[in-house]
Amino acid sequence: MSEPSPTQRLLDATDIERSVATVLPGRRVVTSAPLSGGGFATVWSARLDDGADVVLKVAPRDDVRLLRYERDLIAAExxxxRRLAAxxxxxxxxxxxxxxxxLLVTERLPGRNLFEVQSGPAxxxxxxxxxxxxxxxxRVHRLTGDRFGYDAGRTSxxxxxxxxxxxxxxxxxxxxxxxxxTPAPAGRIRDLIVRHAGLLDSVRRPALLHFDGWDGNLLVADGRLTGFVDGERFLYGDPLLDFTSAxxxxxxxxxxxxxxxxGYGGVRLDAPVLRRLSLYRLHLYLLMTVEMPSRRITREAQPDRYERLAELLDGELTELARPVPAPV
Structure with missing residues (x-):
């Protein structure tokens, strides 16, 4: 078993029982177990005495170093x-x-995540x-924010x-x-983003985004989608940003x-769209590279991860160095 990320608290069943008793008065934990797959929060499942299955996500301790965008992620989720529910x-x-x-406590949706399902024998x-x-x-992307970027006083x-x-x-x-x-100097990466400002500003509406829709966050039962989870990294921006993790x-x-x-429908893959997708993959691969030490992932321990991300980043940097297509 791999060592937990420094952002994940070490909890036991007693901690889970105490948390449920505090925030859900009158309800009691019958069984509980940690859930694997994530690298930021500590996540446990629990069955309550009324038969309900719930998930608890616990934020890192206050003294743990985080990346800038990771501030307030549990409350953000x-x-x-709640916005989607409303x-x-x-x-x-x-x-x-x-x-x-x-602390975030939610109902537990049925099913297993798609990554596990596709990794199985059948x-x-x-x-x-x-x-x-x-x-x-x-449907999520129809909802609109007041500003682009993160909410609640974070980067926007x-x-x-x-x-x-x-x-x-x-x-x-x-x-x-x-x-x-990083595979390229910070100045070069930043300059490439600045070059594409006009293309980015063809996006006029800050759509509600999930951002983290990879297979590990899609739940499946009997071959159908039962839901998706881990909206803690949500932000407002270009819907195409959600196409990268998908x-x-x-x-x-x-x-x-x-x-x-x-399933999404209505996507026109013209030159400006392709360039924006390249920008968003650059962002995602840069994030996945930068987060490595904060998760106690060293280049020496996982050279394949670093080299793969470096190769992918280099490919997007090469694409972004080409002439900028005109917005349409």
Whole structure:
């Protein structure tokens, strides 16, 4: 078993019982167990004495170093889920039972995550699952924020280009502080973002985004999508940003028949869209590189991860150095 991330608290069943008794008075834990798969919060499942299955997400301790964008993530997920419950109740996300800066308690949706299912001895046909997730995100993206970027006083701006550049700057500052070697100098990365400001500002509406829709956050039962989880990294911006994790480590535009695209509908893969997708993959791969030491992942221990991300980043940097296509 791999060593937990420094951001994850070491808890036991007694801690879970105490938390449930405090925030859900009158309800008692019958059984509980930690859930694996994530690298930020500590996550446990519990069955209560009334038969309900719940999930508890516990924030890192106050003295743990975090990346800049990771501030207030547990409370952020509570806000995300509650907004969807209020304004898009048909979207299949967990119902919030308790939300505070340190602890989120939700119902547990049925199913196993798609990554586990596809890693098993009898993987399922995942096309219906991916198409259903595309349709779900299309509904989420109809909701709009007041600003681009993160909410509640975190990194944001009145334009998408300014917010996106600020998000990149946060990651580059984190890289410097954590002494992470990036595949290109910070100045070059930043200059490429600035060059594309006009293209980014063709996005005029700050859509509600999930950002972390990789297979590990899609729940599946009997070959169908039962919901999606881990909205803690949500932000407002270009809907295309959500297309990167939906085809992690791949270029979704190379798969025009990808079921996610079919489920989402109405996507025109023209030159400006392809360039924005490249920008968003740059952001994602940079984040995944910069977060390594904060998760106690060393380049020496996982050279394949670092080298793979470096190769992917280099490919996007090469693409972004080409002439900028005109917005349409």
């Amino acid at each position: 509570g806000r995300y889920l 304004e898009a109740p048909e979207v299949r996300v967990p119902r919030v039972l308790h939300a505070s800066p340190d 993987p399922v046909d995942d096309a219906p699952v991916r198409a259903a997730f595309g349709a779900e995100l299309a 701006a009145s334009t998408w280009s300014a917010a996106f550049l600020a998000m990149i700057d946060d990651l580059l500052d984190d890289a410097a502080e954590w002494q992470v070697e 085809a992690l480590f791949r270029r979704i535009e190379d798969e025009p028949e990808h079921p996610f695209l079919q």
